[in-house]
Amino acid sequence: MAAVSETPAADRASTAEELLAVDSIHTYYGQSHILFDLSLSIDRGEIVALVGRNGAGKTTTLRSVLGLTPPAEGTIAKDGEPIDGLEPYEIRKRGISWVPEERRVFGGLTVEENLRLAASTGEGDQSDGFEDVYERFPRLDERRSQKAGTMSGGEQQMLAIARALLGPETDVLLLDEPSEGLAPQIVDDVADIVRELNEEEGVTILLVEQNAEMALELADHAYVLENGRIVHDSPAAELLADREAMEGYLGVK
Known part of the structure; x- marks a missing residue:
């Protein structure tokens, strides 16, 4: 199984401009500790996939970025400016938007x-x-x-x-399980929309998705979340090609 990157996600080398940086956050629901020292970064124009089994903390990560469940420790920055501590409506005004799980229209x-x-x-x-x-x-x-x-x-x-x-x-679009409950053909249509928004409109995307293979086919970079911790950090294509890691982390054979 592929090892987790030894370089902190926030320091990941890139020739692109870092747009969103989550650095060592700890997030709780009441007394329950959900995210542990979690770090990730997204460069402008990227699609980044955050994948993991049910209950790993993927949605909580998005809620932390949005200020809906603010982290108790650590920092979150957009364009180098701190946004942790801001109200959700203020974070939206900074260019971060959210498509919630189960759509909620x-x-x-x-x-x-x-x-x-x-x-x-x-x-x-x-x-x-x-x-x-x-x-x-x-x-x-x-x-x-x-x-x-x-x-x-x-x-x-x-x-x-x-x-x-x-x-x-919208500079950064947070997508939470966009393929959930959809027929395979419709999943392909949604994937096309995500790809077009990124390639044609230049929208940077953080994609949380249970359908790991779809997410990794779309993404430039990938993080695997397990029990509130990042356990794998690599280019998406590298993870997709590593069948041992896909089965071990995600149960995908």
Whole structure:
């Protein structure tokens, strides 16, 4: 099995600009210690995959970055500026957006109403953003007046991603289990959306995903989380090719 990198993630050598740095954080739920001395870094323009078994602490890592479950120790910085200690709405204004697990769209509202709620968190006229969203997601354009709760899981995932891109400009998109509960063909469609956002729009992405093979095929770099600790840190392609590590860490044969 591949060994964990001996170099701290925050010091990972790169020719690119470091955009997000998580350094030695410890996060708790009440008295329960969930994340232990966790460090990772993301360079501008990268897709970074955070993979691991259920209960490893992947969602807690995203919640720590977002300020929803602030770390008790350690630091988090974007563009070299500390963001730990800020309120979630302040972190959103700094360009970090989130697509939560299970999508969490407002089922009783139409597609357009869901998008207008997201756009209302920004400043100024958001109409141009709406047209960009409908151009990128033509299915949502077709469903403008449809209640979100009546759409398929794949359509709801498109809506959740589109919603996250409205409001303040997004530099870093945190994606939590975007393939969960979707049919294989729809998973491929969501993967294409993630790839296009990164390659065409330049959005930096931290991807938490139970479907490890999909995540690693998309990602530039990968971290494996196990019991709240980073146990593997390498280029994504290197981990994907290491079948012993894939089975040992992730149960993928």
